[in-house]
Amino acid sequence: MEVIHLWWIGEQESKEKHLGHVRGHLERAFRLPVSLWAGAERPAEAFDARRKQWSSSRILEWLSRAGPDGKVLGVTDVDLFIPILTFVFGEAQLGGRAAVVSTARLWEPGLPDDRVVLERLAKESVHELGHVFGLLHCDNAGCVMGRSSSVRDVDKKRGELCSSCRGRVARGGGEST
Amino acid sequence: MTGANTRVLIVDDEEIVRESLGGWLEKDGYQVTSAPDGRTAVERMKSERWNVMLVDLKMPGMDGLQVLEEARKLQPDAAVILMTAYATVDTAVQAMKLGAFDYLVKPFDPEELSILMQKVVAQQSLLRENAVLRKALKKEHRFRDLVSKSPAMQRVFELAQVAARSNSTILVLGESGSGKEVLARTIHAESTRAEGPFVAVSCAALTESLLESELFGHEKGAFTGAVSRRKGKFEAAHGGTLFLDEVGDITAKLQLDLLRVLEERKIQRVGGNEPIDVDVRVIAATNRDLKKAVADGSFREDLFYRLNVIPVTLPPLRERKEDIPILVDHFLDRLEAELKRRVQVSPEAMAALLAHDWPGNVRELRNVLERGAVVAQGDVIKSADLGLAPAPAKAASANPPGEPPTLEDVERRHISEVLAHTAGNVSQAARLLGIDRVTLYNKIKKFGLRRDGEEPEPAHG
Numbered sequence: 001m002e003v004i005h006l007w008w009i010g011e012q013e014s015k016e017k018h019l020g021h022v023r024g025h026l027e028r029a030f031r032l033p034v035s036l037w038a039g040a041e042r043p044a045e046a047f048d049a050r051r052k053q054w055s056s057s058r059i060l061e062w063l064s065r066a067g068p069d070g071k072v073l074g075v076t077d078v079d080l081f082i083p084i085l086t087f088v089f090g091e092a093q094l095g096g097r098a099a100v101v102s103t104a105r106l107w108e109p110g111l112p113d114d115r116v117v118l119e120r121l122a123k124e125s126v127h128e129l130g131h132v133f134g135l136l137h138c139d140n141a142g143c144v145m146g147r148s149s150s151v152r153d154v155d156k157k158r159g160e161l162c163s164s165c166r167g168r169v170a171r172g173g174g175e176s177t
Numbered sequence: 178m179t180g181a182n183t184r185v186l187i188v189d190d191e192e193i194v195r196e197s198l199g200g201w202l203e204k205d206g207y208q209v210t211s212a213p214d215g216r217t218a219v220e221r222m223k224s225e226r227w228n229v230m231l232v233d234l235k236m237p238g239m240d241g242l243q244v245l246e247e248a249r250k251l252q253p254d255a256a257v258i259l260m261t262a263y264a265t266v267d268t269a270v271q272a273m274k275l276g277a278f279d280y281l282v283k284p285f286d287p288e289e290l291s292i293l294m295q296k297v298v299a300q301q302s303l304l305r306e307n308a309v310l311r312k313a314l315k316k317e318h319r320f321r322d323l324v325s326k327s328p329a330m331q332r333v334f335e336l337a338q339v340a341a342r343s344n345s346t347i348l349v350l351g352e353s354g355s356g357k358e359v360l361a362r363t364i365h366a367e368s369t370r371a372e373g374p375f376v377a378v379s380c381a382a383l384t385e386s387l388l389e390s391e392l393f394g395h396e397k398g399a400f401t402g403a404v405s406r407r408k409g410k411f412e413a414a415h416g417g418t419l420f421l422d423e424v425g426d427i428t429a430k431l432q433l434d435l436l437r438v439l440e441e442r443k444i445q446r447v448g449g450n451e452p453i454d455v456d457v458r459v460i461a462a463t464n465r466d467l468k469k470a471v472a473d474g475s476f477r478e479d480l481f482y483r484l485n486v487i488p489v490t491l492p493p494l495r496e497r498k499e500d501i502p503i504l505v506d507h508f509l510d511r512l513e514a515e516l517k518r519r520v521q522v523s524p525e526a527m528a529a530l531l532a533h534d535w536p537g538n539v540r541e542l543r544n545v546l547e548r549g550a551v552v553a554q555g556d557v558i559k560s561a562d563l564g565l566a567p568a569p570a571k572a573a574s575a576n577p578p579g580e581p582p583t584l585e586d587v588e589r590r591h592i593s594e595v596l597a598h599t600a601g602n603v604s605q606a607a608r609l610l611g612i613d614r615v616t617l618y619n620k621i622k623k624f625g626l627r628r629d630g631e632e633p634e635p636a637h638g
Contacts, residue, residue: 147204
């Protein structure tokens with residue numbers, strides 16, 4: 001049976017609470033077992049000294065190479081980017097095997113505690129893994145596969161896949177929405 | 178909003194940009210194509226279409242502004258967004274002037290890109306909707322080759338549609354150039370006789386005996402020069418429609434002959450004795466006032482009633498000027514098919530077309546546009562290309578204010594204007610005026626006009 005590996009690849013110590021919360025969401029969304037991978041390696045090569053950010057695309061390449069077999073979601077606390085955008089919350093190989101998501105832009109000063117960040121992280125984790133399962137962005141109100149370009153967009157959507165996206169995952173493919 | 182059905186072209190010399198932007202857009206469902214340089218992009222634009230083009234400004238060889246210019250020519254409906262790493266006000270202004278949809282500085286804020294793409298998709302769907310509506314509207318304003326949205330012409334269309342289904346004789350009235358033959362052809366095409374022939378005869382062009390033989394045919398030896406038997410237009414139109422133009426100009430003898438054919442549905446060839454059955458729907462047309470001709474005895478009343486079963490009057494163009502823009506569009510469509518290029522009319526040329534009085538009606542408008550398209554430098558017809566005479570200055574009237582001009586004054590001035598418009602071409606002027614050339618020569622002589630329409634200096638004294 002297919003397994004989803006959850007791997008903390010951040011700079012700080014991993015936060016069990018964060019990973020446990022994400023794991024619960026992923027298991028519910030994809031109905032697959034999720035294991036915590038405790039590899040100590042970090043994708044140092046993905047750091048871009050000029051932008052002082054981490055290239056999410058290079059992290060994906062590294063995850064595919066260094067990660068365990070099966071689908072793998074890297075969770076980090078560093079600021080991610082793709083060359084054309086100022087930042088990204090995460091990135092995924094569409095229909096591939098690796099995805100990455102970061103808490104860096106999900107955190108805002110003034111939040112009373114980290115529950116909000118935890119919720120956002122869980123949603124973006126399901127979202128990026130959804131791409132790995134071949135899903136495109138979805139127009140259905142509240143679906144976690146809706147495009148999110150800001151934390152407001154993330155907060156607006158629910159943490160679950162809509163029924164049509166769930167159906168697509170179950171059929172094992174992502175056709176265009 | 179996702180971008181299903183929206184085709185996006187990314188033009189950038191950096192592979193990493195093409196990949197990361199393409200990947201981002203693909204997850205939104207856009208159909209993405211990339212080109213590594215301007216020349217490749219322009220080449221592909223000749224055979225493929227895109228809704229949105231994201232073009233890098235600084236590229237070796239052909240730069241983004243040049244790609245933008247080519248895209249505006251090849252795919253004017255596509256939205257072009259320029260991307261650059263260095264924002265300068267000058268290039269931004271230049272890009273917008275050249276018709277860019279927007280301008281983005283790399284790297285983009287994800288929200289900015291997301292909102293911009295939503296704007297583009299909304300604009301593109303509006304464009305598509307607009308095109309569909311325009312097509313539907315065009316259809317609504319058309320009755321085959323007739324184009325109009327004026328209420329008077331809409332009534333003509335309705336009447337013609339009903340008339341087409343009957344077998345009755347139709348009398349089309351209207352000034353020269355107002356589309357009488359086009360209407361007749363339309364009625365024929367809409368009728369159950371559409372598969373049969375449509376035959377047109379201009380009754381004014383021929384002498385009595387020639388017209389007689391033209392209409393009814395002749396037997397061998399019927400007259401000098403009748404070396405063989407010949408079928409006439411009535412026989413040629415058997416099973417179809419015969420269009421008799423300028424029917425108001427035929428002689429008394431032919432009026433009687435025509436009346437007989439209409440009553441008996443039989444013809445006799447000139448010099449022949451055998452009556453021949455003909456199944457022909459007659460559509461007659463004239464620009465003369467037939468009722469007046471009946472009143473003064475120059476046209477048979479019984480024939481008038483035979484012809485006037487379904488009268489259809491085409492209004493002159495000056496009474497339906499609201500049709501000028503759609504007629505212009507219609508003729509430009511036809512010219513595009515002929516010239517293999519799309520010609521536009523500048524706003525000031527359109528204003529001149531709307532101001533003109535159109536003595537030669539729709540035919541004159543078509544001729545003026547044809548001339549304009551040939552004379553125009555580039556794809557825009559300017560008012561100078563139309564060759565329309567400037568509107569007659571009212572103040573130049575020779576008559577003191579308050580005193581109306583005589584009919585002769587008005588006739589002289591009108592002839593002189595039309596001659597100026599045709600640059601002295603008497604045949605063309607005669608056509609526009611709806612009179613024959615000989616009559617026009619006589620009038621030119623009578624009014625002492627010069628061939629180019631210049632009025633001679635008035636004699637002092």
